[in-house]
Amino acid sequence: MITAVNERATLELVLAATPLTVTSGDEITYTLEVRNTGNIGTGEVNVTLPLPNDTQFISATEGGVLDGLNVNWALANVPAGETLSLNLVVRSADGLADGVVIVAQARGTAAADPRGEQLSNEVRVNVNALRVANLEVLKTPAAPRVLAGESITYTIRVRNIGNAAARNVLVTDALPAGTVFESASMGGTFAAGTVSWNIAEIAAGGEATLTLVLGIPANTAAGTVIRNVAVANSADDPDGPKEN
Incomplete structure (x- = not known):
C-alpha cells in the first residue's frame, strides 16, 4: 500500500512586545516569530508589520525596511520545523494620554503555503501617563x-x-x-x-x-x-x- 504524503509549508506568526505598559517616549521591542510547522521549506516569505499606532520607527532586524507606515521583511526561506525571529523597535509618541492602547498585528505569506495570507496574534501595549520617581x-x-x-x-x-x-x-x-x-x-x-x-x-x-x-x-x-x-x-x- 502506498500512502500519499501531503507536502506543504505551514506558516505561523507569533507576536510579542516588551514592555506591555509604557509612558510617552518609552521604547517598545516587538518580537515576531516566523514559524514553519509544515514538512517542507516555505520558499520566499513576505512579512509585514504595520507600524503600531502612536509610535515612531527606530530599527528592525533581519533586513526589515520601513515603507510608509509598514515595516516589511522579505525572507528567502524558513526550513521545515524552524523558526526565525524578527525584531522591531519603536518609540511611543510624546504626549500620549493615560489609557491609550497601542495595537500591533503582523501578516505574512509563504510561497509554499497554499492557505495564503496569515495573521499573527494581536498585541496590545497600554499607556500609563503617570510619571513618578523610583x-x-x-x-x-x-x-x-x-x-x-x-x-x-x-x-x-x-x-x-x-x-x-x-x-x-x-x-x-x-x-x-x-x-x-x-x-x-x-x-x-x-x-x-x-x-x-x-x-x-x-x-x-x-x-x-x-x-x-x-x-x-x-x-x-x-x-x-x-x-x-x-x-x-x-x-x-x-x-x-x-x-x-
Whole structure:
C-alpha cells in the first residue's frame, strides 16, 4: 500500500512586545516569530508589520525596511520545523494620554503555503501617563575587611530608575556603633551620629554617587562586624524611603 504524503509549508506568526505598559517616549521591542510547522521549506516569505499606532520607527532586524507606515521583511526561506525571529523597535509618541492602547498585528505569506495570507496574534501595549520617581540605593565598602585603626570608605549610589525626576532627595546614614566619622563627599554633613546629604534633583535614569569615610578605632576587637545602612527619600517617590 502506498500512502500519499501531503507536502506543504505551514506558516505561523507569533507576536510579542516588551514592555506591555509604557509612558510617552518609552521604547517598545516587538518580537515576531516566523514559524514553519509544515514538512517542507516555505520558499520566499513576505512579512509585514504595520507600524503600531502612536509610535515612531527606530530599527528592525533581519533586513526589515520601513515603507510608509509598514515595516516589511522579505525572507528567502524558513526550513521545515524552524523558526526565525524578527525584531522591531519603536518609540511611543510624546504626549500620549493615560489609557491609550497601542495595537500591533503582523501578516505574512509563504510561497509554499497554499492557505495564503496569515495573521499573527494581536498585541496590545497600554499607556500609563503617570510619571513618578523610583529611588534605588546601592552601597558598597571599598574592602570587605578592615584592620582596627584604619579607615573604611563606602560608596553610596542613589539611582532614580523611575520615569520622572526625584527632587529634594535626602540621603541619611546613621553611623554604626564603634565607628568614627571622618569625611563625606558632595556636601555631606555629620550631626547627632548621622551623616546627611541633600541632593536637589536626580533626573529620571540618573544617579548620584556619594562617598563616606569612617574610622575604625584601634581598640576594636577582631571579628567585629560593622553594619551600615544608607536611606534615600524623596516626595516624588510614592514608595517612600529606600535603604541598603
